Amino acid sequence: MTVLPGRAAEDPDAAAPADPLVLAAAWLPGVDAGLGPTMTLSTVGLDGYPSARTVLLSRFDGERLHFHTDSRSRKAAELAALPRAAVTVVWPEAARQLVVVGDVAPVTADEARAAYATRTRYLQVLAWVNDLEAAADTASRRRELWAAFERDRPELEPPDTWAGFALTPRRMLFWRGATDAASNRLVYERCPDGSWSRDSWPG
Numbered sequence: 337m338t339v340l341p342g343r344a345a346e347d348p349d350a351a352a353p354a355d356p357l358v359l360a361a362a363w364l365p366g367v368d369a370g371l372g373p374t375m376t377l378s379t380v381g382l383d384g385y386p387s388a389r390t391v392l393l394s395r396f397d398g399e400r401l402h403f404h405t406d407s408r409s410r411k412a413a414e415l416a417a418l419p420r421a422a423v424t425v426v427w428p429e430a431a432r433q434l435v436v437v438g439d440v441a442p443v444t445a446d447e448a449r450a451a452y453a454t455r456t457r458y459l460q461v462l463a464w465v466n467d468l469e470a471a472a473d474t475a476s477r478r479r480e481l482w483a484a485f486e487r488d489r490p491e492l493e494p495p496d497t498w499a500g501f502a503l504t505p506r507r508m509l510f511w512r513g514a515t516d517a518a519s520n521r522l523v524y525e526r527c528p529d530g531s532w533s534r535d536s537w538p539g
């Protein structure tokens with residue numbers, strides 16, 4: 337285990353509320369209102385192997401973690417086949433890692449539209465032009481297509497392929513590193529009655 341430089345361990349009692357969503361909100365300040373950090377999104381590939389990539393955390397609504405993608409993507413196909421995923425958010429400078437495992441469902445059309453509106457212009461355009469055909473083009477042709485799109489489409493609505501998903505946690509692991517103590521993880525599991533069990537794991 338590599339101990340990352342960062343803050344010393346927090347008071348374990350103060351940092352371990354009964355509800356992990358409260359702790360997640362403290363670790364993700366402001367993410368209810370706009371784009372959050374990047375995270376590794378892990379799905380189960382159609383071949384049964386793990387499938388992982390980086391995505392932006394679009395929003396944490398206090399319960400679910402939202403992310404957005406192209407409905408033609410591999411991850412969308414994988415989630416259609418098995419709507420389960422894990423996301424890993426890491427803050428090396430703060431010696432923190434959050435891993436959330438759970439069930440994924442599409443967001444509502446209104447939620448998807450609102451998320452598109454918070455994206456930068458670059459990401460809004462990207463959602464339109466990032467397809468298989470463009471991927472196979474030369475870099476200079478991709479630049480030409482981008483410039484033409486920018487010129488012709490000053491106002492943008494989400495494309496039909498804009499797809500939003502939200503992960504509802506079943507398990508949440510909060511890793512806290514320290515320079516002067518062993519790292520540990522607060523682990524929460526959702527119980528059948530909707531409450532959370534809480535445990536501490538090493539590593």
Ligand SMILES: Cc1cc2nc3c(=O)[nH]c(=O)nc-3n(C[C@H](O)[C@H](O)[C@H](O)COP(=O)(O)O)c2cc1C
Nearest residue numbers: 374388389390391392393404405406409410411412
């Ligand atoms: C920093 C960073 C942020 C990214 N954010 C997103 C995102 O929010 N949504 C997305 O679909 N792809 C995003 N990507 C691209 C994905 O990592 C991935 O290449 C793409 O979505 C295709 O993945 P798939 O073929 O597994 O579906 C991002 C990549 C990087 C490096």
